[in-house]
Amino acid sequence: MAYKLDFADVWPYSEQLVHGAACTLELTAVATVLGVAVGTAGAAARSSRNTFWRALFGAYVELVRNTPFLVQLFFVFFGLPSLGVKLSEGQAALIAMVVNLGAYSTEIIRAGVEAIPKGQLEAAASLAMNRVQIFLRVVLKPAFEKIWPALVSQIVIVMLGSAVVSQIAVQDLTYAGSYIQSRNFRAFEVYLVITGLYLVMAVFVRQLLLGFGRWYFGRA
Amino acid sequence: MTSFSYWDILRNLLDAGVWTVALSLIAFFGGGIVGLVVLFLRTSKRPVLRLAMQGYINLFQGTPLLMQLFLAFFGLATLGIEVSPWFAASLALTLYTSAYLGEIWRGCVEAIPKGQWESSASLAMSYFEQMRHVILPQAVRIAIPSTVGFSVQVVKGTALASIIGFVELSKTSTMITNATFAPFTVYGTVAVLYFALCYPLSWYARRLEVRFNVAGSH
Amino acid sequence: MSLVAIKGLHKRFGALEVLKGIDLEIAPGEVVAIIGKSGSGKSTLLRTINGLEHFDAGSIDIEGERITPAATDYRALRLKVGMVFQQFNLFPHLTAGQNVMLAPTVVKKTPRAEAEKIARDMLAKVGLAEKFDAYPEKLSGGQQQRVAIARSLAMQPKVLLCDEITSALDPELVNEVLKVVEKLADEGMTLVLVTHEMRFAREVCDTLVFMHQGRVHEKGDPEKVFASPATAELAQFTSSTR
Numbered sequence: 172m173a174y175k176l177d178f179a180d181v182w183p184y185s186e187q188l189v190h191g192a193a194c195t196l197e198l199t200a201v202a203t204v205l206g207v208a209v210g211t212a213g214a215a216a217r218s219s220r221n222t223f224w225r226a227l228f229g230a231y232v233e234l235v236r237n238t239p240f241l242v243q244l245f246f247v248f249f250g251l252p253s254l255g256v257k258l259s260e261g262q263a264a265l266i267a268m269v270v271n272l273g274a275y276s277t278e279i280i281r282a283g284v285e286a287i288p289k290g291q292l293e294a295a296a297s298l299a300m301n302r303v304q305i306f307l308r309v310v311l312k313p314a315f316e317k318i319w320p321a322l323v324s325q326i327v328i329v330m331l332g333s334a335v336v337s338q339i340a341v342q343d344l345t346y347a348g349s350y351i352q353s354r355n356f357r358a359f360e361v362y363l364v365i366t367g368l369y370l371v372m373a374v375f376v377r378q379l380l381l382g383f384g385r386w387y388f389g390r391a
Numbered sequence: 392m393t394s395f396s397y398w399d400i401l402r403n404l405l406d407a408g409v410w411t412v413a414l415s416l417i418a419f420f421g422g423g424i425v426g427l428v429v430l431f432l433r434t435s436k437r438p439v440l441r442l443a444m445q446g447y448i449n450l451f452q453g454t455p456l457l458m459q460l461f462l463a464f465f466g467l468a469t470l471g472i473e474v475s476p477w478f479a480a481s482l483a484l485t486l487y488t489s490a491y492l493g494e495i496w497r498g499c500v501e502a503i504p505k506g507q508w509e510s511s512a513s514l515a516m517s518y519f520e521q522m523r524h525v526i527l528p529q530a531v532r533i534a535i536p537s538t539v540g541f542s543v544q545v546v547k548g549t550a551l552a553s554i555i556g557f558v559e560l561s562k563t564s565t566m567i568t569n570a571t572f573a574p575f576t577v578y579g580t581v582a583v584l585y586f587a588l589c590y591p592l593s594w595y596a597r598r599l600e601v602r603f604n605v606a607g608s609h
Numbered sequence: 610m611s612l613v614a615i616k617g618l619h620k621r622f623g624a625l626e627v628l629k630g631i632d633l634e635i636a637p638g639e640v641v642a643i644i645g646k647s648g649s650g651k652s653t654l655l656r657t658i659n660g661l662e663h664f665d666a667g668s669i670d671i672e673g674e675r676i677t678p679a680a681t682d683y684r685a686l687r688l689k690v691g692m693v694f695q696q697f698n699l700f701p702h703l704t705a706g707q708n709v710m711l712a713p714t715v716v717k718k719t720p721r722a723e724a725e726k727i728a729r730d731m732l733a734k735v736g737l738a739e740k741f742d743a744y745p746e747k748l749s750g751g752q753q754q755r756v757a758i759a760r761s762l763a764m765q766p767k768v769l770l771c772d773e774i775t776s777a778l779d780p781e782l783v784n785e786v787l788k789v790v791e792k793l794a795d796e797g798m799t800l801v802l803v804t805h806e807m808r809f810a811r812e813v814c815d816t817l818v819f820m821h822q823g824r825v826h827e828k829g830d831p832e833k834v835f836a837s838p839a840t841a842e843l844a845q846f847t848s849s850t851r
Contacts, residue, residue, distance in 0.1 A: 233590065233593070234582075234586065236543075236589075236593065237543065237547075237585065237586045237589035237590045237593055238547070238582045238585045238586055238589070239547040239548075239549075239550035239551075239561065239585060240547070240550075241550045241551060241553070241554075241561055242550060242561060242564075242578060242581055242582050242585060243582070245561075245564075245565070245574070245578050246574075246575075246578040246579065246582060249568060249574035249575075249578060250574045250575040250578045250579065251575075252574075253573070253574055253575045254575065327453075331453075331454065331455040331456075332455065332456075333455075334455035334456075334457040334458060335455075335457055335551065335554075338554060345455070345457060345458070348461075352465075358461070358465035358468070358469070359462065359465045359466045359468070359469040362458060362461045362462050362465060363462065365458060366454045366455075366458040366459075366462060369453070369454050369455055369458060370450070370453045370454050373453045373454070374453065504698075506694060506696050506698035507698060507700065509661055509692075509694065509698065510692075510694055510698035510699075510700075510757075511700075511712075512660075512661065512683075512687070513659055513661070513687055513691065513692040513694075513761070514687065514691075514711070514712035514716065514760070514761070514764060515683075515684045515685075515687035515688045515712065515716045515764065516712060516715060516716055517684065517716075520715050520716065524700075524711055524715055525700050525711075528702045529700075529701065529702055532702070
């Protein structure tokens with residue numbers, strides 16, 4: 172093959188690249204919203220007095236954090252149908268990403284929740300607020316503010332990890348790469364471009380979310 | 392179609408698991424050695440070296456591991472070098488690990504109070520003498536929990552090597568699933584096996600964290 | 610010949626000029642106290658003498674060897690000039706004895722047995738002979754600071770710089786450290802101390818240097834300077850610290 176790298180053969184396929192990137196971003200966006208919701212519930216469970224929910228979510232977190240995302244994905248896509256659950260590849264990918272992000276964000280948000288000074292909780296309780304009200308109105312926003320950068324990092328990690336969903340034929344950016352290189356036989360150039368695109372997307376998503384945090388939490 | 396007992400499945404998976412462990416060890420220790428180089432260059436006095444390392448680290452932390460594996464595999468092929476998936480996976484995972492460990496260790500070195508640098512400098516010690524006798528002994532202590540914690544990421548990362556054809560635990564599980572049509576059982580078992588590899592490391596890392604935070608804080 | 614000769618020293622941090630032309634000579638065996646308000650530049654001046662801070666203009670001569678703003682390697686300088694810090698900065702992973710032995714073995718390549726003897730002697734000198742094997746976290750602040758002094762002395766410096774070495778100590782521990790410094794002064798050690806301990810400055814030091822806004826404002830015998838300050842700033846300073 173040529174020592175010379177030839178990127179000219181990649182540009183004709185820019186439409187596939189754009190679609191693939193859009194798919195990746197879309198998956199990440201939806202998985203973020205749902206995953207953070209799961210994580211919030213998980214954080215509440217992990218810091219509650221109820222040992223059942225604490226243990227249940229604890230097991231969930233440990234299971235997800237100690238197994239590869241690829242295996243989780245295969246389990247959802249190939250394993251669940253044998254229990255009668257029919258899933259499209261997009262649905263399976265999303266579920267796997269939500270389950271994955273949900274576990275990591277449970278621990279991240281929990282750290283934020285536990286960092287709230289006890290005095291805040293005592294003051295709220297003295298104002299006759301119940302536990303749910305305290306959690307939603309006193310604990311949640313400061314907790315998120317504190318852990319926002321860590322959560323953003325995790326979201327970027329999930330986005331980069333989503334490259335793997337191409338393996339179950341979800342048409343994300345990596346899948347676009349497989350498609351293109353099977354046609355122009357320039358695998359290295361194609362994947363270089365795609366890696367560059369992932370890098371750009373990672374920087375973009377991080378800056379966007381950090382900027383959102385600065386705006387929403389109101390401080391620089 | 393031959394029928395497979397569960398024991399057949401498990402036995403094959405365990406055999407494959409050995410390769411997962413082997414690749415993990417190579418990546419972790421190889422990555423550790425390169426990571427030390429990354430650490431020294433990243434904390435060098437010369438801006439060129441520092442920035443180059445920053446770029447290296449950002450590259451590995453800002454792109455999918457899968458892409459890094461693909462580039463190692465296809466890149467070397469483009470240069471005309473025929474590589475096995477084993478070699479490409481080892482190379483990619485080693486460099487990946489070196490970037491992450493180098494950055495983790497840099498954080499630990501920078502956590503050492505400035506006063507330690509100043510007092511050792513005042514005793515006429517050179518940079519290397521300072522690092523060797525004063526800074527690194529303290530930094531290692533701080534670094535151990537997160538280094539052990541990262542080993543879990545390395546083990547999980549080996550699963551992606553299956554995608555470029557390296558036959559380890561994940562690849563074998565796919566092959567067995569295709570043969571047995573029992574994805575739930577096979578992938579379920581695989582998850583348990585990875586868990587058995589990773590959970591002890593996670594648990595140990597957490598214990599180390601407690602030990603080093605509770606004792607000896609100055 | 611003076612041991613330390615500072616001429617026309619200037620230093621700025623960004624736009625702020627912190628040292629505006631310092632001239633100072635220190636004779637062998639002289640004990641100098643530098644006092645002044647925070648921000649007057651006294652710590653910065655001290656830290657330029659052993660190269661922890663670079664300076665922009667002027668020169669520092671130690672035993673006739675000149676340091677200029679262009680200097681990059683301070684190792685030779687630091688063999689002659691030792692420093693003790695406000696925060697002690699002992700190495701927490703080493704025992705007191707190992708702290709004192711480290712630099713002689715590593716920098717001067719002194720054989721271990723000889724270095725150990727020096728370390729024991731130095732620790733005995735500061736009154737901590739029995740703490741040779743103790744880790745810093747087990748020692749009080751005053752004890753840690755005395756180990757820090759022993760550590761600097763083990764390198765046999767010609768000049769010892771002390772940067773507010775009692776400021777971080779609980780009041781009841783200050784005296785044990787000052788006693789050690791007084792002993793060093795009696796033995797003829799050249800000392801430069803940035804300090805807030807006015808009584809100590811008056812009783813032990815040969816020369817008092819009052820710094821104000823980056824300049825040497827007044828200089829002279831402590832008794833005389835305290836009794837009749839020539840400038841309003843010093844008068845204000847001494848009254849506010851009484």
